[in-house]
Amino acid sequence: MKYTIITSVLILNLLFAYGCKSNPNNILENDLIPIELDNIKDSVSFFDFFSKIEIIPLETINNSLLSQMNFVKVIPYEGFIYILDTKQHLIQKFDSNGKYISTINKRGRGPGEYSLLSDFGIDSQNRTIELLCPTGILNRYTIDEVDFIESLTIKDSTKSTHLFERLSDDLYIFFSIFNDKKLLYYSTKENKIVKTEYTLPDYILLKSTLKFALSPFVRFNDTVRFYEGHNGYVYSIDTTSLSISAKYKWDFGKYSFKLSEIPEYENDIYYYRLSNTISFKYASSFLLCTESDRFIISNFNFRGRMMTLAYDKSLNKSHVFHKTKEGVQIFPGYSHKEHHYICIPPKYLSQFVNKSILSSSQQIVLTTINSDDNYIILKYTYK
Secondary structure, eight states, X not given: OOHHHHHHHHHHXXXXXXXXXXXXXXXXXGGEEEOOOTTOOOOOOGGGTEEEEEEXXXXXXXXXXOOSOSOOEEEEETTEEEEEETTTTXXXXXXXXXXXXXXXXXXXXXXXXXSOOOEEXXXXXXXXXXXXXXXXXXXXXXXXXXXXEEEEEOOTTOOOOOEEEEOSSSEEEEEOSSSSSOEEEEETXXXXXXXXXXXXXXXXXXXXXXXXXXXXXXXXXXXXXXXXXXXOOEEEEETTTTEEEEEEEEEOGGGBOOGGGSOSSOOHHHHHHHHHHHHHHSBEEXXXXXXXXXXXXXXXXXXXXXXXXXXXXXXXXXXXXXXXXXXXXXXXXXXETTEEEEEEOGGGGGGTOOGGGSOHHHHHHHHTOOTTSOOEEEEEEEO
C-alpha cells in the first residue's frame, strides 16, 4: 500500500467518524512536552517499543466477515477477542487464535434490542457486555450467553450518545456529536446526566478530518483518558469533580495547530480542503491514541504523511517517525497490560509487518494470508 494511497483512503473513511474538541483550559508553557518535527528521521527501531509481534488471521467464513472499514474497535477478554463492526451494527467474537466463535447481534425493536450500534464495552468486574445505541440507550447483557440484563436510558435534553466508557460502578462518560456540550457524565444511581462539559465547533465533527477516528476515550488499565483529535492533547478524567484536565500536552512549536485559525460558517468543501492544507502546515488530525504502562502512542497527519508519536513516560522522551528503521508503521489501537492490539484488512498488512520483525513461525503465518481474507489482528508485546 503506497502511503499516499492509504492516507487518502483513511481520510475518506474518516468522514463518517466522530470528532473531537478544543478546550478552554489555560496552558502553561512549562506544562508542554516539546516535540521536534524539523528533522524527522525513521531511525527508531520497532524493538524500542515491542519485544515481538504475532499475526492472528481471523477466520474467513460467511458469518465472521467484518465490513471493509479501516478502523474497528477491539477488546480482548478472557481469552477471546471482541470486535465492533459499526457498519453491520454487531460484535464478532473470536478465540485467541482467530477462530470464529459467535456474533452478537441484538438489532431489532423489542426489549433488549437496539436500532443502531455505535460503541461497546466490557465490564470485567460484573462480567457484562454493554452495547450503545446512539439514540441514548445502553443495553447490558451477560458476557457468556449474552442474555439481556437491563437498559440505561440517557434522558434529559441529550440529542445523541455516540461513544462511552464506564468510569465506575455508578458513573459513565458519554460523548455526543450533536449536543452543545460533548461530554456527558451519567450516574446510574441517580438515573440521569449529572454534568455536561466540553464544547467544539460543529465543523470539526461534521465537516473536517481534524478529529479522532474511533473514540476520544483511551482506556489505560482501570483509568480512562480523553484526547483531542485536532492537537493530540491527552486529558485525565476526575470522577470526583466530573471534569477533565490536561495530562499530556504536545508542543510542536511553529507546527502547533490552533482552532482559532479556522473561520466558522464556511461550506463543507471549504472545511474538507482546509483540513488537507492544515496537515501540510501543522501537526493535526490525531486519529488514534493508546496508552500503556510505559508508552503513549498516537498518530497524526503532517506534510502529507501519517506520522507516529511515541512518548516514553518513564524516560520523558518522545519519538516521531513515519516508519521504523525496519520499514513498518506502528499505529495505536487497544492496549491492555503488556499487549497492544490493532485490527486491519489484509491488504494493508505489508505496512505493519515484514520478515525483519517476525519470528520464523510468524513468517510462515504471513505467507498463508490472502488479500481477500477476513481482517487480521496484530498482537504486539510491549518491552
